[in-house]
Amino acid sequence: MTDTLATPAKPQGIRITGAFHRLLAFSGLIALVVVFSLASPNFMQTNNVLAILQATSVNGVLAIAATLVIITGGIDLSVGTLMTFCAVICGVVLTYLGMPLPLGILAAIAAGTASGLISGTIVAKLKVPPFIATLGMMLILKGLSLVISGTRPIYFNDTPGFTQIAQGSIIGSVFPALPIPNGVLILFLVAIIAAFILGRTVLGRYTFALGSNEEAVRLSGVNTDRWKIAVYALAGGICGVAGLLIASRLNSAQPALGQGYELDAIAAVVIGGTSLSGGRGTILGTLIGALIISVLANGLRILSVAQEWQTVVTGTIIILAVYADILRRRRL
Amino acid sequence: MTDTLATPAKPQGIRITGAFHRLLAFSGLIALVVVFSLASPNFMQTNNVLAILQATSVNGVLAIAATLVIITGGIDLSVGTLMTFCAVICGVVLTYLGMPLPLGILAAIAAGTASGLISGTIVAKLKVPPFIATLGMMLILKGLSLVISGTRPIYFNDTPGFTQIAQGSIIGSVFPALPIPNGVLILFLVAIIAAFILGRTVLGRYTFALGSNEEAVRLSGVNTDRWKIAVYALAGGICGVAGLLIASRLNSAQPALGQGYELDAIAAVVIGGTSLSGGRGTILGTLIGALIISVLANGLRILSVAQEWQTVVTGTIIILAVYADILRRRRL
Amino acid sequence: MSIQSASASAASPLATPIVAMEGIEKSFPGVHALKSVRFELLPGEVHALMGENGAGKSTLMKILSGVYAKDAGTIRIDGQPVEIGSPREAQALGIGIIHQELSLMRELTAAQNIFIGREPRKAFGLLLDEAALNDGAASIFKSMNLALDPRAPVESLTIAKQQMVEIAKALSHKSRVLIMDEPTAALNDAEIAELFAIIRRLKAEGVGIVYISHKMDEIKRISDRVTVMRDGEYVGTVPAADTPIETIIAMMVGRALTTEVAAPRASEDAPIALEVIGLRRGREIRDVSLHVRKGEILGFAGLMGAGRTEVARAIFGADPLEAGEIRINGKAVSIRRPEDAVKAGIGYLSEDRKHFGLATGLDVRNNIALASLERFCAPGGVLKDGEMRDIAKRYIGQLSIKTPSDQQEARLLSGGNQQKVVIAKWLLRDCEILIFDEPTRGIDVGAKTEIYKLLNALAAQGRAIIVISSELPEVLRLSHRIAVMCEGRLTGFLPAGASQEAIMQLATQRQSAVEAPHAA
Amino acid sequence: QDKPDIALISKGFQHQFWQAVKAGADKAAAEFNVNVTFEGPDSETQVDRQIDMLAAALSRNPDAIGFAALDSQAATPLLQQAKDRNIPVIAFDSGVDSDIPLTTATTDNVAAAALAADKMAELIGGSGKVAVVAHDQTSRTGIDRVDGFVNRIKEAYPNIEVVAVQYGGGDHLQSTEITKSILLANPDLKGIFGANEGSAIGVVNGKRELGSSIVVIGYDSGAQQKQAITEGLMNGAITQNPVGIGYETVKAAVAALKGETLQPVIDTGFYYYDASTMANPEIAAVLYD
Numbered sequence A, B: 001m002t003d004t005l006a007t008p009a010k011p012q013g014i015r016i017t018g019a020f021h022r023l024l025a026f027s028g029l030i031a032l033v034v035v036f037s038l039a040s041p042n043f044m045q046t047n048n049v050l051a052i053l054q055a056t057s058v059n060g061v062l063a064i065a066a067t068l069v070i071i072t073g074g075i076d077l078s079v080g081t082l083m084t085f086c087a088v089i090c091g092v093v094l095t096y097l098g099m100p101l102p103l104g105i106l107a108a109i110a111a112g113t114a115s116g117l118i119s120g121t122i123v124a125k126l127k128v129p130p131f132i133a134t135l136g137m138m139l140i141l142k143g144l145s146l147v148i149s150g151t152r153p154i155y156f157n158d159t160p161g162f163t164q165i166a167q168g169s170i171i172g173s174v175f176p177a178l179p180i181p182n183g184v185l186i187l188f189l190v191a192i193i194a195a196f197i198l199g200r201t202v203l204g205r206y207t208f209a210l211g212s213n214e215e216a217v218r219l220s221g222v223n224t225d226r227w228k229i230a231v232y233a234l235a236g237g238i239c240g241v242a243g244l245l246i247a248s249r250l251n252s253a254q255p256a257l258g259q260g261y262e263l264d265a266i267a268a269v270v271i272g273g274t275s276l277s278g279g280r281g282t283i284l285g286t287l288i289g290a291l292i293i294s295v296l297a298n299g300l301r302i303l304s305v306a307q308e309w310q311t312v313v314t315g316t317i318i319i320l321a322v323y324a325d326i327l328r329r330r331r332l
Numbered sequence C: 001m002s003i004q005s006a007s008a009s010a011a012s013p014l015a016t017p018i019v020a021m022e023g024i025e026k027s028f029p030g031v032h033a034l035k036s037v038r039f040e041l042l043p044g045e046v047h048a049l050m051g052e053n054g055a056g057k058s059t060l061m062k063i064l065s066g067v068y069a070k071d072a073g074t075i076r077i078d079g080q081p082v083e084i085g086s087p088r089e090a091q092a093l094g095i096g097i098i099h100q101e102l103s104l105m106r107e108l109t110a111a112q113n114i115f116i117g118r119e120p121r122k123a124f125g126l127l128l129d130e131a132a133l134n135d136g137a138a139s140i141f142k143s144m145n146l147a148l149d150p151r152a153p154v155e156s157l158t159i160a161k162q163q164m165v166e167i168a169k170a171l172s173h174k175s176r177v178l179i180m181d182e183p184t185a186a187l188n189d190a191e192i193a194e195l196f197a198i199i200r201r202l203k204a205e206g207v208g209i210v211y212i213s214h215k216m217d218e219i220k221r222i223s224d225r226v227t228v229m230r231d232g233e234y235v236g237t238v239p240a241a242d243t244p245i246e247t248i249i250a251m252m253v254g255r256a257l258t259t260e261v262a263a264p265r266a267s268e269d270a271p272i273a274l275e276v277i278g279l280r281r282g283r284e285i286r287d288v289s290l291h292v293r294k295g296e297i298l299g300f301a302g303l304m305g306a307g308r309t310e311v312a313r314a315i316f317g318a319d320p321l322e323a324g325e326i327r328i329n330g331k332a333v334s335i336r337r338p339e340d341a342v343k344a345g346i347g348y349l350s351e352d353r354k355h356f357g358l359a360t361g362l363d364v365r366n367n368i369a370l371a372s373l374e375r376f377c378a379p380g381g382v383l384k385d386g387e388m389r390d391i392a393k394r395y396i397g398q399l400s401i402k403t404p405s406d407q408q409e410a411r412l413l414s415g416g417n418q419q420k421v422v423i424a425k426w427l428l429r430d431c432e433i434l435i436f437d438e439p440t441r442g443i444d445v446g447a448k449t450e451i452y453k454l455l456n457a458l459a460a461q462g463r464a465i466i467v468i469s470s471e472l473p474e475v476l477r478l479s480h481r482i483a484v485m486c487e488g489r490l491t492g493f494l495p496a497g498a499s500q501e502a503i504m505q506l507a508t509q510r511q512s513a514v515e516a517p518h519a520a
Numbered sequence D: 001q002d003k004p005d006i007a008l009i010s011k012g013f014q015h016q017f018w019q020a021v022k023a024g025a026d027k028a029a030a031e032f033n034v035n036v037t038f039e040g041p042d043s044e045t046q047v048d049r050q051i052d053m054l055a056a057a058l059s060r061n062p063d064a065i066g067f068a069a070l071d072s073q074a075a076t077p078l079l080q081q082a083k084d085r086n087i088p089v090i091a092f093d094s095g096v097d098s099d100i101p102l103t104t105a106t107t108d109n110v111a112a113a114a115l116a117a118d119k120m121a122e123l124i125g126g127s128g129k130v131a132v133v134a135h136d137q138t139s140r141t142g143i144d145r146v147d148g149f150v151n152r153i154k155e156a157y158p159n160i161e162v163v164a165v166q167y168g169g170g171d172h173l174q175s176t177e178i179t180k181s182i183l184l185a186n187p188d189l190k191g192i193f194g195a196n197e198g199s200a201i202g203v204v205n206g207k208r209e210l211g212s213s214i215v216v217i218g219y220d221s222g223a224q225q226k227q228a229i230t231e232g233l234m235n236g237a238i239t240q241n242p243v244g245i246g247y248e249t250v251k252a253a254v255a256a257l258k259g260e261t262l263q264p265v266i267d268t269g270f271y272y273y274d275a276s277t278m279a280n281p282e283i284a285a286v287l288y289d
């Protein structure tokens, strides 16, 4: 209209700022790594770095699932017990029914997706707040895991390759110097796929749009319910992957595990800068958040800090890390 | 301007709807009670009703604290471990330092208030999201409880009246037919005070206003930070009361207790119709939510439902109860 | 009431109406919003829908666009009866709408907002074609003569630009029926002219346009017919060209209205109430100095983005300053937060009521009391709710706020009535210095006159008032003195009665012609 | 249904140890023709949840109660109520500091953990660094097993140093990560004691993932622990007799209902087992999957 309005899009400027921004986002993580490296020579050993990455894999995958739901403005408390449920289903298919490995993998992911579909439907169609819908699902899945497994672990001893899913190292078999466990590879794969879906597909667009202003999306003639259900289903499928990872690491489906994992996952998401009110968030941030949590836990253990103090220090650093991130953003 | 616009406020009509609305809000709870009464003759026995109420007291008080914070649009994950921290502080004052009972009570509430002040300050001044601030505080308090107590329970055997705080019955000593434990009395007292503060005082008004549109409140010339901190401090003080209750019930301060309790408290709040996005909520609703949770747990136990199925049923009924509430509101 | 509806088919008596609504009923809890309302729209017609705040205009259009379900009545499209159950179905019928309240996804970019639900795709429909999306948005902006980066997140845009994004979104739908619910409330004259050019183009293409506005002059400029509603009822439909404004206003308010406000009294040498010296912050505020005297109304004119809002917010302490001094009654004060400003006697009515003015979840009573709660505080922090109620009711009466009760949630009020609630909040606070940013945005003619009277009365009581307005006639009508801004600088002061041309000249007076891009 | 109703309130539910106790109780229930319910909180820190469970069980008017107290004192008023209503109470797992329970079916966790220390010392040759991965810092079993192990090392093996005691909540995965950190921080570590099933499995997992060759002593049994011992990843483990605990508890309750007098303590015993002794009938009888 009037050219005074001309706010030239400064692609360069923005890109530089963006890259700088992204680099800085790592600052909390980098600071932690530096401190721990100085404090203990054992910290930066290859083995320990691999241990940290491996320790991030399950929580990282769960956190990615949680990120998707949180960006829509929801929350998913069921990620932990859903992971377990999927592991149990996989155990039933492989060990009790004796089916081949690919079917077990498929079953875990399908179970996760189905559960996500149900959560999503409860949220979208019945309009039950996500907190309650997924809290209910968390309890239901917890109970069902016990029921299905007969309250005992299911072992994968009859499926020899099973531990390789998380513990083997395809990369290591090609480059022996880089024995990165497959679990870590899968985490990054899931992250890349999730980031791609968020950034490049229609589903991703609606994920952000729903969290930003669901009513506006609806008024634009979009079938918001369907897309919301799709996001929950996708998140559920990702929890299925987490179920495979943990089952493979433990070479068993432990039916009692899982509750409490949702808090770590959501913490990783929020530390990673995703807003609980929805509409914004990144997978990269979530990965960093998950890494911060693992590095902290590992570092404090390596330093043999007494357990009760570990908790105190972890709490403090989580607050400080997020505060540092806030300061950084304010300055930019 | 023009008198055509004069739409007379119909206070009667609104009041009737309000009362009706409120009555219906109990419907989920009433339905549960009716079902369990029919299913088991033991359910409606005085002793069991008292047991249910007693079981509600701690979670109810925590849920009231959580309600206040949630109405501001925040969340408080630290209620559970803060409760424990206050119990431990009380134990230190009474048992380790041998001070008289009133000082112990004061210390617990003061510790809660102080911790709330800190959480509130981190949220309001440092702009750390409430989820992270209170997650951090949750861990810090959990660790500190263990440190201060030396990782073992502190018993109140030297303070004879201590168990009376929750377990005695002032009402019962006057009306022997009504042996309502003091813990339940305290729950209702806290509820009445909280409802009064929310409904009738400036602090309460700002609690709602902050949750409704914090920026608008700030631009109305209100020191939003100060009021927000006050709400967190009040919630912390209430957690102190919960700490006294649980310590009195267990006649000990159990330092490892508390984590996970925040979920039950928040669940009670949300089941009670308070919105996690802030700006609306009632203490009455929270009480009903807390009662629904206890009645469910108790009823399923009375019916000797297998534990794994208890979980499944609880999850399902929580979803259904909230769904029923949503249907009711939609109809009104 | 139906006497005036005789000339129903003024525009083109031969065409079948695209839209014919008949006997539409709608009730909300406590409000009978529409009482057997009828409405008709012909192809190629601009049909203005008029009525006071809360008359039911938006509700009627929300029914047509599938947002609300009607309680009773029939809707015909091209003569065929239809049921419109959702926004999607409305879109399928070719009905597009620009809502009164901005309904954008703030975190998404302008282009993403425009194409929501219709994203261009590639790779067999699997992937988003972001380039096509941005190009599409860019070409729409170009056709609107609008300089806006399609990739800019909506939350970084001013309200005016957000409004333009809404308009672009509606245009991109290529609807046969386009409803515009107060599209110009946030726009300035140049932008309005641009919008009208677009409307004329659409009209020529045979699109039927429903146009809702409280700006009376626009009705004459753009519309063919006018339908008036009052209090949820249909009053009549008249041809725009042959009907005097006064008649339309009389239909709206049910009586004749004296639109003339007493000419503003020139301010004498009253003491200076507020003085700011050398305010600075980045490119937005560049060395702004000004003063307002007691009893004076200082008008603030400028184009969109000139920085008027920024200056006001800075004075009020809502945003930080890099440099500058603020003096009240000659004494320097330190204002770091809105709290300090309010304590010092400054009130600020924001231009964006939804985000910065109204606590939408609170009821009307508490919104009115929000800035003055301590006034209703008994010892111990207990609120005197009875007193609050009485005062709230007084303002509801005084400003004719249409609400079923003072306990209605603010978000359920019509847009104009929400604005009145926010105004009431500042009136109650009783500040010595009042800054009103777009105070009459979305307010009906009757209420507008009422607010002008109020501002004059406040000035007469010795209050110092700054009025920011994008409506030049409003600035001219109210101000004792006019400050004009351009690109963050104050380019000059004009006396009352200055010409529009003089203002526009200052409003476009850039610091360096070389720096600035060429004017369109 | 006129069968006697016996309510067992345990310290846990989902863990294999408690499921084995439950299995023993169910076995006795079938044998003595009684109804048994079995409940326990999610974690051994939830003292008040257990109290609520006990209260609900009392409301049911059971004929007898079996109770594994997370904190004896906290439960005293309810146990008193049971006594007043003539409901016999049998304590199991760890004892209840009170004279209300008619008997206690239990294992001495301190002595059992001390045995683990002895075996550890033997296997690492009497000197070097060892660590403990335990399940819980504050629960009775957690404290007893850690104290039993650490104190025995301190008293009897001056050349052995306990360099770390960390707690993984009995969570297999968390215990795995903890073990890995301990191993990486102490490359010269000789052995780890995993103080319950989840912890022990975690230690085995950590050892395997890092390809370490330390000595591992576990606690409890379960298919995975048995397999680890068979495969040589775990050197041996302490087992209690959880099935026996559950069985004896119900049996004692039935006896109490019949009015028989009971011995004050039923020691269900504990055993050390390794690859060589696992198949012994005496051991095999107390191991569970």
Ligand SMILES: Nc1ncnc2c1ncn2[C@@H]1O[C@H](COP(=O)(O)OP(=O)(O)OP(=O)(O)O)[C@@H](O)[C@H]1O
Binding pocket: C028, C029, C031, C033, C051, C052, C053, C054, C055, C056, C057, C058, C059, C060, C100, C402, C403, C412, C413, C414, C415, C416, C417, C442, C444
């Ligand atoms: N969702 C709702 N719930 C309750 N009342 C409503 C709702 N929407 C509108 N109303 C009421 O219906 C009446 C008509 O509102 P509407 O928004 O249609 O007015 P309007 O003519 O568009 O006014 P304005 O010019 O102020 O925008 C008002 O009294 C309003 O308060």
Ligand SMILES: Nc1ncnc2c1ncn2[C@@H]1O[C@H](COP(=O)(O)OP(=O)(O)OP(=O)(O)O)[C@@H](O)[C@H]1O
Binding pocket: C155, C156, C157, C158, C159, C160, C188, C284, C302, C303, C304, C305, C306, C307, C308, C309, C310, C311, C351, C470
């Ligand atoms: N949230 C924001 N983020 C980034 N820039 C902004 C934001 N709000 C305003 N601006 C920029 O600040 C400058 C001043 O805008 P402002 O809204 O204060 O102007 P104004 O004179 O009040 O105009 P009007 O009220 O007519 O829109 C403009 O360049 C605008 O683009």
Ligand SMILES: [Mg+2]
Binding pocket: C057, C058, C059, C100, C181, C414, C415, C416
């Ligand atoms: Mg309107």
Ligand SMILES: [Mg+2]
Binding pocket: C308, C309, C310, C351, C437
């Ligand atoms: Mg402005």
